[in-house]
Amino acid sequence: MLKFLILCLIGLSAYGQIFQYDGDVLVLNDNNINAAIKRYDYLLVEFYASWCGHCKQFAPEYSQFATQVKEAGQPFIVAKLNGGDQEKQAMNRYKVSSFPTLILLIKGHAVPYNGDRSASGLMNFVTQALEDKLVRVDEIDEVYKFLSDNSLSLLYFVKDSQQPELQIYSLASKIFPNLKFGYTTSAYARKLYDVDEGQIVLFRTFEERRKEFTDQITLQKLTDFLYENSTPSFEELDNKSYTNIFNKNTPALILLWNQQSYDTKDALKLIAPNIKKRITVVSVFSENYMLNQVSGHLFINTPTFPSLYYYKTTNEVYKLEGQITIENVMRFIHNANNGKIQRKQKSQPIPTQSTNVLKVVGDTFDELVLNSKKNILVQFCQTSNSKCYEPEFEDLAQELKNNENLVLAQIDLSYNDLDSVKFENYPGFKLYISKVTSNPINFDKEFSKENLLSFIQQNVKLANMEQNNSKSDL
Structure with a gap:
């Protein structure tokens, strides 16, 4: 018991920092990671989230690996940091955007691990990383x-x-x-x-x-x-630069070009050396096999050539309007960094309508909801919330489909940006009344078909339903 308490509760560093352990895994957070870096030259850190299914599945393997490392007397410490729930500073510092992410910290400098999540794979990675390479x-x-x-x-x-x-x-x-x-x-x-x-x-x-x-x-x-x-100031996107930009959330200027717009690269070649410390500059040719992946990250449904985008983070993308010249590009970067232009709205491709629920995306929200001549009840979803996709909303839409003054719509905010709409819990609902859509009515009861119908009846005249009910009474 005493041994367990020693392992799990304390490990006083030379810098006065108390470290906690979970078994043989050092538990890091925003407050102690710098002390751990100062104390240990080599730290293998798992960035995880308590809600992440892959993290839960990997946890026993990682714990077993930590014990193997300790018993073998390896010169590195196995650690973990809960970046998905509270420790945001360390996660941002190492540009972690998914879970679990494994990074070897050498004196605080990151060497990412991209292999399989196994004890043998991790041991090979760290062993090779620590070999003398001179x-x-x-x-x-x-x-x-x-x-x-x-x-x-x-x-x-x-x-x-x-x-x-x-x-x-x-x-x-x-x-x-x-x-x-x-x-x-x-x-x-x-x-x-x-x-x-x-x-x-x-x-x-x-x-x-x-x-x-x-x-x-x-x-x-x-x-x-x-x-x-160690990298060119300006190059065609490849696997290495793709990973550096989109997996690590590295700011980047990204030029989409084709053979007819080759000359647009000239301005970027002159700018790139001056901004390289802050922004990666790459081009993506129209036949580059990664074009579709890049388009997804930049919220582009149909790429056009040439076009220039400034990728700051996963949810912050800007598009240059106008010619691609040195002056315009430098002004574009400055304005984007100082909040003087709007970020590009994230939107899924415009879908084919196949159900009674109107499918809305970021690019069609204004047209189909805010400018509609009908009353629109919108269900705001998140992909991670299974309640959004239960059949009750579709069933209600089927029952109300003959009402000419009401439409039931749905939008997934995981893939579509609407800055004006925020919810703490999903699904969320707003009723947009025709001609006064700037002030929608919020639905604040528990999600059920009965509660939604009651909410609609209080706020919208359902002529067809009333006629149908009258006929059924006869």
């Missing part, structure tokens, strides 16, 4: 081969292999697993490449072919340098 190339032929074999190579020109900064260099190599890190003690190589002892050079196959790191060597400064310079 390549020593002292012979000039080895230097040539190292640089020619890799499209992106970092080379550290050191005096000898005992240089203390190599430890920082080694840590950086673990944070950038797709980048090749080499070092050389060759004086001839220094002379050949015209560099001083202790200098680090990034050799690239795009834009400027070499970028020199000239600052004092700290992990933060070196990683900042690599984040800024």
Whole structure:
């Protein structure tokens, strides 16, 4: 019992922070994550939500994995953080947008895990991530081969292999697993490449072919340098940039183009290097196989070429109106960042009407509801709420279908934006009276067909129903 209390309740860090454990899993939150990062060089963190079914299914496997790590004496800590319910700062810091998300934190720098959710998969990932990745190339032929074999190579020109900064260099190599890190003690190589002892050079196959790191060597400064310079300022979207933008919620300028609008890329090429630290800039060709996926993220039903979008977050997308010029794009970014233009409304494609309930989307809400000449009772849904899709509302629509002055409609706010409509619980209902739609009547009782019918009868004259009832009385 004493052992259990020690494991589950305390672990006082050097920074005065008390850590709690759930079994062998360290429990993190917004208040203690920085202390944990300072104490532990390597933290494998699961960002989860208590309501997430996948998280619940994965929990026993993750707990078992944590015990295996502890028993094996591995040099990393297994942790978890409830980002879906309360710990929003850490979730935003690491741009977590789905659950469960697993991230290896190396001195606080994130290396995401994208493998299967198994103990063996996680162990392989962390073991490989923590391996020494430095390549020593002292012979000039080895230097040539190292640089020619890799499209992106970092080379550290050191005096000898005992240089203390190599430890920082080694840590950086673990944070950038797709980048090749080499070092050389060759004086001839220094002379050949015209560099001083202790200098680090990034050799690239795009834009400027070499970028020199000239600052004092700290992990933060070196990683900042690599984040800024290890990718092109402007490129065609691929799997890597897609993941970086949409899975990590990274702000991006996204140009949709076709062969006839190739020239529109020129303005972006000039702008990209100046905004790269803040905004990723990519293009998506009309035949790019990921066009449909990108269109979904940008709330586009029918792509047009050329067009430029500013993706800030999952629910904040802006479209440039006007020509794609340097001046217009810079003004567009400024206005979007300062709330001077409206974000693009999220909307599903306009559906085919096949039931008695009128299907409404973001792009048709004004036309079908606010500008309707009829009274409209709208059911506002969320996909995650199964009550929205119980048959009662459809049954009520069937019973009232002959009333010419009333329409029952439905919209899913999971996929359609309506800034003016907010509900704490779903489904929610509003009755829009013809010609006074700016002030709809809220339905505030428990959702049932009987309660809705009573609500409608109090507020709308149902002529056809009254006639039908009179006939049935006879």
